[in-house]
Amino acid sequence: MATTTGPRLEDIQEARARLEGVARTTPVYGTETLSERTGRELLLKAENLQRTGSFKIRGAVNKIATLSGKERRAGVVAASAGNHGQAVAWAAREAGVKATVYMPQDAPMAKVEPTKTYGARAELVGATFEDALTAAFEHGERTGATFVHPYEDEQVIAGQGTIGLELAEQVPQAETVVIPVGGGGLASGIALALRAVKPELRIVGVQAGLQGPTIADGIAVKHVGEHTGGILDSVLDDLISVSDDEICQAIVLLLERSKLVVEGAGAVAVAALLSDKAGGEGPAVAILSGGNIDPTVLISVMRHGLTSAGRYLVVRSRLHDRPGELIKLLSLVARERANVVSVDHHREGMDVPVYESEVELTLAMRDEHHCAVLLETLRSLGYQVERLR
Amino acid sequence: MATTTGPRLEDIQEARARLEGVARTTPVYGTETLSERTGRELLLKAENLQRTGSFKIRGAVNKIATLSGKERRAGVVAASAGNHGQAVAWAAREAGVKATVYMPQDAPMAKVEPTKTYGARAELVGATFEDALTAAFEHGERTGATFVHPYEDEQVIAGQGTIGLELAEQVPQAETVVIPVGGGGLASGIALALRAVKPELRIVGVQAGLQGPTIADGIAVKHVGEHTGGILDSVLDDLISVSDDEICQAIVLLLERSKLVVEGAGAVAVAALLSDKAGGEGPAVAILSGGNIDPTVLISVMRHGLTSAGRYLVVRSRLHDRPGELIKLLSLVARERANVVSVDHHREGMDVPVYESEVELTLAMRDEHHCAVLLETLRSLGYQVERLR
Numbered sequence: 001m002a003t004t005t006g007p008r009l010e011d012i013q014e015a016r017a018r019l020e021g022v023a024r025t026t027p028v029y030g031t032e033t034l035s036e037r038t039g040r041e042l043l044l045k046a047e048n049l050q051r052t053g054s055f056k057i058r059g060a061v062n063k064i065a066t067l068s069g070k071e072r073r074a075g076v077v078a079a080s081a082g083n084h085g086q087a088v089a090w091a092a093r094e095a096g097v098k099a100t101v102y103m104p105q106d107a108p109m110a111k112v113e114p115t116k117t118y119g120a121r122a123e124l125v126g127a128t129f130e131d132a133l134t135a136a137f138e139h140g141e142r143t144g145a146t147f148v149h150p151y152e153d154e155q156v157i158a159g160q161g162t163i164g165l166e167l168a169e170q171v172p173q174a175e176t177v178v179i180p181v182g183g184g185g186l187a188s189g190i191a192l193a194l195r196a197v198k199p200e201l202r203i204v205g206v207q208a209g210l211q212g213p214t215i216a217d218g219i220a221v222k223h224v225g226e227h228t229g230g231i232l233d234s235v236l237d238d239l240i241s242v243s244d245d246e247i248c249q250a251i252v253l254l255l256e257r258s259k260l261v262v263e264g265a266g267a268v269a270v271a272a273l274l275s276d277k278a279g280g281e282g283p284a285v286a287i288l289s290g291g292n293i294d295p296t297v298l299i300s301v302m303r304h305g306l307t308s309a310g311r312y313l314v315v316r317s318r319l320h321d322r323p324g325e326l327i328k329l330l331s332l333v334a335r336e337r338a339n340v341v342s343v344d345h346h347r348e349g350m351d352v353p354v355y356e357s358e359v360e361l362t363l364a365m366r367d368e369h370h371c372a373v374l375l376e377t378l379r380s381l382g383y384q385v386e387r388l389r
Numbered sequence: 390m391a392t393t394t395g396p397r398l399e400d401i402q403e404a405r406a407r408l409e410g411v412a413r414t415t416p417v418y419g420t421e422t423l424s425e426r427t428g429r430e431l432l433l434k435a436e437n438l439q440r441t442g443s444f445k446i447r448g449a450v451n452k453i454a455t456l457s458g459k460e461r462r463a464g465v466v467a468a469s470a471g472n473h474g475q476a477v478a479w480a481a482r483e484a485g486v487k488a489t490v491y492m493p494q495d496a497p498m499a500k501v502e503p504t505k506t507y508g509a510r511a512e513l514v515g516a517t518f519e520d521a522l523t524a525a526f527e528h529g530e531r532t533g534a535t536f537v538h539p540y541e542d543e544q545v546i547a548g549q550g551t552i553g554l555e556l557a558e559q560v561p562q563a564e565t566v567v568i569p570v571g572g573g574g575l576a577s578g579i580a581l582a583l584r585a586v587k588p589e590l591r592i593v594g595v596q597a598g599l600q601g602p603t604i605a606d607g608i609a610v611k612h613v614g615e616h617t618g619g620i621l622d623s624v625l626d627d628l629i630s631v632s633d634d635e636i637c638q639a640i641v642l643l644l645e646r647s648k649l650v651v652e653g654a655g656a657v658a659v660a661a662l663l664s665d666k667a668g669g670e671g672p673a674v675a676i677l678s679g680g681n682i683d684p685t686v687l688i689s690v691m692r693h694g695l696t697s698a699g700r701y702l703v704v705r706s707r708l709h710d711r712p713g714e715l716i717k718l719l720s721l722v723a724r725e726r727a728n729v730v731s732v733d734h735h736r737e738g739m740d741v742p743v744y745e746s747e748v749e750l751t752l753a754m755r756d757e758h759h760c761a762v763l764l765e766t767l768r769s770l771g772y773q774v775e776r777l778r
Binding site: 027029032033036048049053105106112113114117252255256258259260261262291295296298299302303306311312337339341364366367 | 416418421422425437438442494495501502503506641644645647648649650651680684685687688691692695700701726728730753755756
């Protein structure tokens with residue numbers, strides 16, 4: 001790993017042969033709605049439909065396939081709060097190799113459970129990823145198990161690169177390819193493959209906005225790797241970032257329009273194209289890198305995205321404190337065909353005058369126009385209405 | 390439509406040729422988790438990834454392709470609160486034919502908006518589907534537009550039957566095929582195709598439980614059609630039904646494990662297999678007929694499904710009414726690594742003694758075991774805890 005040239009085209013072609021019949025050749029879908037919104041043909045490479053729900057098995061399968069007999073018998077070990085752990089567990093099982101995966105204690109259920117299902121030993125240790133990493137290294141030294149790095153590894157990068165070879169065949173018309181960047185293994189592999197077979201292509205990497213926790217937890221590493229960083233410097237045309245808000249909207253659009261469940265990190269490429277940050281012209285491919293989002297998180301994301309789109313309306317109003325007033329308000333809301341999600345009705349609070357009560361309604365709406373019409377109707381009937389969201 | 394024999398194999402093969410390059414040949418996915426749960430190989434035919442998000446374009450495209458030049462110029466009209474309307478709109482646009490779609494006023498946004506996007510005139514009339522149907526008939530008589538029936542039509546049935554031909558090639562190992570039944574067009578078409586090419590196959594139809602509103606709104610018609618009913622009588626091995634609860638669980642599993650968004654009607658086949666109602670042995674194919682579920686509905690379904698699976702816990706407890714008690718409780722909950730979704734804290738109510746307050750917590754949990762551990766811990770520390778959900 002001293003050079004920054006990374007795996008050669010032949011390495012990636014060899015990886016592809018090893019993945020044959022093990023990993024899926026994932027489909028590419030066109031999407032009319034998203035193409036309209038971005039003003040260019042937008043194609044989705046659905047690695048969320050890959051086995052284990054992410055591209056990561058490509059690298060893991062290729063890595064394990066290149067171990068010696070002795071190394072195979074000693075097993076493999078990984079540290080991962082997510083997709084890489086599942087991928088190593090799955091790839092090891094397929095190859096008949098023992099795997100141990102270390103994760104922080106708070107790793108989401110959607111990722112812990114499958115790792116166990118795939119037959120790996122899952123060890124929940126410490127509060128941070130660094131704790132898990134330390135434990136995995138120690139495990140490797142103690143047992144002789146091979147540590148499978150999520151991205152700083154030629155065989156792993158070559159495995160991820162097989163996506164590039166598939167794309168070159170599936171979407172020969174593509175002029176821009178947009179790839180999520182976390183540690184940089186996925187983008188390095190795909191870009192190396194594509195630079196070799198379609199040198200004229202525009203290739204853009206996308207990171208999640210870097211401050212604080214992000215919905216794109218799958219790519220929330222502090223930096224790209226040293227090796228992958230060197231590769232990316234030489235093969236990417238641009239490296240951009242998107243906000244959590246943009247990512248949430250992309251997740252909801254993919255869910256609603258393309259019927260695909262995509263995790264935060266898996267949606268950054270679409271977010272970049274929707275916000276017109278990816279540049280270039282002509283048909284663009286967005287890599288949907290994975291779909292492993294915890295359903296409880298997905299609910300929050302959907303609520304957030306739907307509220308941004310005017311599909312939820314939260315309003316506060318005042319009622320005279322006498323029987324029937326709440327019914328009267330709710331009847332008006334029903335007449336305007338808004339659907340009540342929740343009602344919070346109370347009488348106390350600094351701002352609520354005596355003889356009045358305060359009501360907070362969360363409503364499911366058709367769109368922003370429907371919200372505006374309802375607010376106007378309520379105000380014209382004398383309600384003091386404050387829009388909270 | 391006097392016979393109950395339905396379209397012949399040649400009709401379905403002709404339909405397939407007409408759909409070539411227009412409809413997608415949708416993929417079939419294996420699913421490890423669902424195969425384990427059902428104890429047999431379970432394969433998913435992903436018609437939710439079909440253009441417009443459901444199988445319905447197959448029938449609509451085939452119907453419109455067989456119109457005369459004069460009929461094409463007069464346009465088409467349909468009544469549909471859902472997928473059929475979108476499909477007719479889309480198929481008409483692809484064929485350069487004018488379409489009008491009548492729907493009840495409360496048709497979900499997820500279905501109204503795309504119909505308009507596809508360039509059809511969308512008319513929202515009346516409260517029920519029957520109102521929309523009457524308006525569509527009248528429109529046809531007034532303008533000469535051809536009424537496209539959602540299932541009582543040989544060309545429509547032949548179009549849906551193309552799924553059967555694809556399946557015979559994609560999953561030759563299948564021994565059972567499970568198909569959602571609403572009006573019966575989908576099941577008639579697929580079963581006729583499969584009976585012709587794989588006569589030994591077990592073919593099962595699945596309806597949504599018949600009382601009251603159902604999450605499977607796409608198949609919530611009162612009866613299968615007269616014509617399709619006759620076909621189904623002769624080609625199905627069994628016709629069963631599933632409950633909304635079973636459907637919700639299937640939706641959540643497909644979302645979480647297969648990364649596929651499926652609507653209620655689209656999940657009934659999986660629900661039937663999970664609840665061991667479909668019968669037969671060996672590899673089974675479930676037809677995921679569509680993915681057009683309103684995101685606000687999907688949120689409710691997910692909450693319901695996750696609560697059933699112990700991933701949400703709602704508990705009520707009492708606190709001494711003095712500063713710091715709520716913090717103490719929340720600290721305990723955090724220490725047990727449960728994630729707070731909502732807190733409802735109040736002092737009034739018939740059952741709340743003076744000097745105590747009542748708190749209701751909604752918590753995101755790992756699983757049912759995690760719920761049990763938390764409840765036990767709280768009780769051992771002296772909290773009176775009532776589990777509400």
